[in-house]
Amino acid sequence: MNLGLNALRRSYVQLRSDLKKAKGTLTLAAGIRNFLREPITVPQAKEELKEILDRREENFLALTRTQIFERPGSPYLKLLQHAGCEFSDLRTLVLHHGLAKTLEHLAKGGVYLTSDEFKGKKEVVRGGLSFRVSPKDFEPSYKASGFVIQSSGTRNRPVRYTISLEWLNLRTLAMAVYFSAHNLFSHTHAMYDAILPGAGGVNNLLCYAKLGICTDRWFARKIPVNHWLDGQYHYLMTYLIVMMGKWFGPGFPKPEFIDVKDLERIVRWVLEKKRQGKTCCIGSAASNAARIARVAWEIGESLEGVKFNVSGEPLTEAKREVMERVGATVTVRFAVSAGINVGYGCANPAHVDELHVNQHMLEVIRHPNPLADDGSAIHPLLATTIHPSAMTLLLNVDNGDYATVERRDCGCDLEKAGLTLHLHHIRSYEKFTSEGMNYFYGDLFELFEKILPAEFGGGPGDYQLVEEEDTQGQTRLSLIVHPAVGELHEEKILSRLRGALAQGSRGNRFMTNLWQDAGTFRVVRKVPHSSGRGKILPLHMKH
Numbered sequence: 278m279n280l281g282l283n284a285l286r287r288s289y290v291q292l293r294s295d296l297k298k299a300k301g302t303l304t305l306a307a308g309i310r311n312f313l314r315e316p317i318t319v320p321q322a323k324e325e326l327k328e329i330l331d332r333r334e335e336n337f338l339a340l341t342r343t344q345i346f347e348r349p350g351s352p353y354l355k356l357l358q359h360a361g362c363e364f365s366d367l368r369t370l371v372l373h374h375g376l377a378k379t380l381e382h383l384a385k386g387g388v389y390l391t392s393d394e395f396k397g398k399k400e401v402v403r404g405g406l407s408f409r410v411s412p413k414d415f416e417p418s419y420k421a422s423g424f425v426i427q428s429s430g431t432r433n434r435p436v437r438y439t440i441s442l443e444w445l446n447l448r449t450l451a452m453a454v455y456f457s458a459h460n461l462f463s464h465t466h467a468m469y470d471a472i473l474p475g476a477g478g479v480n481n482l483l484c485y486a487k488l489g490i491c492t493d494r495w496f497a498r499k500i501p502v503n504h505w506l507d508g509q510y511h512y513l514m515t516y517l518i519v520m521m522g523k524w525f526g527p528g529f530p531k532p533e534f535i536d537v538k539d540l541e542r543i544v545r546w547v548l549e550k551k552r553q554g555k556t557c558c559i560g561s562a563a564s565n566a567a568r569i570a571r572v573a574w575e576i577g578e579s580l581e582g583v584k585f586n587v588s589g590e591p592l593t594e595a596k597r598e599v600m601e602r603v604g605a606t607v608t609v610r611f612a613v614s615a616g617i618n619v620g621y622g623c624a625n626p627a628h629v630d631e632l633h634v635n636q637h638m639l640e641v642i643r644h645p646n647p648l649a650d651d652g653s654a655i656h657p658l659l660a661t662t663i664h665p666s667a668m669t670l671l672l673n674v675d676n677g678d679y680a681t682v683e684r685r686d687c688g689c690d691l692e693k694a695g696l697t698l699h700l701h702h703i704r705s706y707e708k709f710t711s712e713g714m715n716y717f718y719g720d721l722f723e724l725f726e727k728i729l730p731a732e733f734g735g736g737p738g739d740y741q742l743v744e745e746e747d748t749q750g751q752t753r754l755s756l757i758v759h760p761a762v763g764e765l766h767e768e769k770i771l772s773r774l775r776g777a778l779a780q781g782s783r784g785n786r787f788m789t790n791l792w793q794d795a796g797t798f799r800v801v802r803k804v805p806h807s808s809g810r811g812k813i814l815p816l817h818m819k820h
Contacts (some may be wrong), residue, residue: 305514309483309521312442316489316527322453323694329447329637329664330695334371337640337663341367344417344670352401352410353388353672359406360386380661380673381645389644389659389673415670440476442483443666444638448618449484451635451696456488458624458690459608464558464584465550467494469543469565472532473511477588477612479518481560486526493550496543497532537568537795544573547583556582562589563596566607567750568795570600580605588612590752591704592630599750611703613660613676617669620700624689628681628701633691636698638664643682644675648706655679655706677705724777733770735762741805742774754792755801767800774798 329336345353346364357367360383370379383389390410393399400409456462466485470478478497485492515532522529535542547557559566566585573580581604587596588610600607608622609630619639620632634641640661647654658680659673680703686692687699725740739759747753756774758765775798779789792798 306517306521308442309518310525312446312483313486313522313526317446317449317453317487319453319457322450326450326454326637326694326696329450333636333640333663334376336665337376337661338368338371340663340665340667340670341672345672348418350414352390352408352414353670355406355408356388356390356401356403356672357383359403360388362386362388376640376663377642380640380642380659384642384659384673385645389675391657391675392677395674417668417670440480441666441668444664444668445480445483446487447638447664447666448480448635449487450637451618451621451633451691451694452484453488454690454694454696455621459584459622461558461584461586462488462490463556465555466490466492466558466560467496467543467546468492468530469496469498469535469540469559469561469569471498472515473518477560478532479515480618482522482529483518486522486529489527491526491528492530494546495530495532497534537565537791540565540569540572541576543569544576544578544580547573547580548578551582556584558584558586560586560588563587563592563609564590564752564795567596567599570603570605571749571751573603574599579603584608586610593746593750594629595746595748595750597629597750611700613678617660617662617667617671619660620696621691623687623691623699625687626701627685627687630703631699631701632703633689633696634698634700636696638662638667639671641682641698641700642673643679644673657706658682658700658703678703679706680704724774728777729770729773732773733758733762733765735759738805743801743806752797753799754797755799757801757803757805759804760802765800765802771798771800 341353342364345351345357348354357363362370362383367379370382374382387403390401391399394401394410395415397410397412400407468478468482470481473479475498478495482492482495519529519531543559547559550557559569561569566587570580570585580600583605585600585605585607586609587607592607592609597607608624609632610621611619611632613619617639618635619641620634623631623633640663642659642661643656644659645656647656656679657675658678659675660671661673662669662671680700683699683701684697685699725742729740730736735758739762741757743755743757745753745755756771758770775789775793779786
């Protein structure tokens with residue numbers, strides 16, 4: 278009897294889920310039609326940006342009042358109350374000291390979330406206050422038309438986020454000015470990015486269409502999903518968006534799945550367009566852009582005039598040099614989890630990865646208290662959503678990145694449009710960022726201090742994993758082994774490393790396989806890097 282009731286209950290839950298998805302699909306289809314109905318022009322984008330920037334503090338206060346102070350279960354409300362900050366206090370701080378100074382004051386008082394706390398991996402502890410959060414705690418009370426994306430699930434269960442079309446519209450305003458500043462409206466565009474539940478491909482293609490750009494090709498990557506039905510759902514949702522883009526937009530390419538070893542197809546596409554007298558812009562992860570450029574170099578072809586529009590991992594001097602060697606140029610985008618785009622590349626950069634923060638959507642500060650570290654102090658970036666259309670609420674949330682934050686008069690169109698806050702030298706302090714995806718490395722002490730010494734010799738401090746670039750600008754994961762350790766069977770120890778990194782989740786397995794296919798792993802015999810105090814950590818980030 279109980280088995281029958283349980284089966285009936287599961288069927289009911291599944292039916293409700295299916296009906297909800299069907300309703301959401303119809304709403305999304307109508308929303309995309311409206312989203313694409315009126316393209317955004319550059320003059321219109323500049324005008325709307327100015328209006329929104331003029332209301333930044335007003336928007337922030339309205340958002341915090343309705344979505345934090347009027348919601349008793351909000352984790353941010355618990356932190357604010359623990360810090361003794363009521364809404365009247367917050368309003369006074371903002372009006373007298375400005376938004377950035379207010380957020381710095383709150384962070385000093387404990388009003389922030391680390392990336393582990395935000396993901397629910399660790400309990401939030403501030404003095405005598407302690408609690409744990411869930412993803413639903415950061416969803417707004419209002420609903421909007423949009424589509425679902427998903428985190429990689431490398432350290433925890435995958436987290437689903439909704440990207441609203443209103444939020445994409447807001448993002449497109451800055452993208453319009455960015456494209457104008459870099460003369461990208463004159464280019465033929467292609468994308469090398471994942472389908473849903475990955476966010477980058479669909480987000481950018483919809484924004485391109487909103488700008489009236491008919492993207493020529495979508496060279497696509499698949500990313501892992503929980504199960505077959507989940508994969509089919511995201512596959513169908515991707516094609517629904519493609520179909521709506523074709524019907525109501527300037528055009529929308531369907532995804533063409535290609536392997537990382539088949540990037541010559543992208544080079545051949547560029548060469549075909551060059552024969553037609555067209556210049557190309559390719560959106561991809563920074564590693565893939567460097568890899569495409571290297572393929573062109575190896576087959577003796579020039580990418581003169583090509584512009585790479587990269588994201589997903591740090592753009593370094595070495596990667597830029599690889600692209601420039603074949604005649605290409607490069608600019609950057611930067612996003613954090615939950616599909617939140619932080620900013621776009623400066624058109625007159627003083628640094629290779631310099632960008633302008635989307636201040637109409639976010640406020641970004643450096644945490645006033647540095648992380649405990651044996652070397653130089655690291656101040657994590659803290660992001661706060663300030664516009665009512667945000668579908669994930671952030672208040673001083675750390676995503677595991679740090680950067681130099683400054684204001685300077687660069688003179689480019691993004692600066693003139695009011696986006697005056699610059700970031701550069703953006704790096705991660707807690708995750709690998711190779712191949713345009715994040716891999717949280719977790720606790721490697723057991724592997725490097727016990728397992729590897731027991732199987733291959735040596736002891737604690739003789740093994741270290743380093744994320745670095747080779748001479749070709751390609752990101753590599755180098756297993757550093759002290760020369761004092763005896764002879765090694767390199768393939769055997771790399772196999773052991775790959776097996777350890779692949780444990781724990783589908784995301785781990787996916788990233789390890791991707792690195793293997795891309796030739797990312799290698800063994801280097803030298804003394805591992807030590808901190809100023811002589812500490813040898815299992816992971817060393819060379820940034």
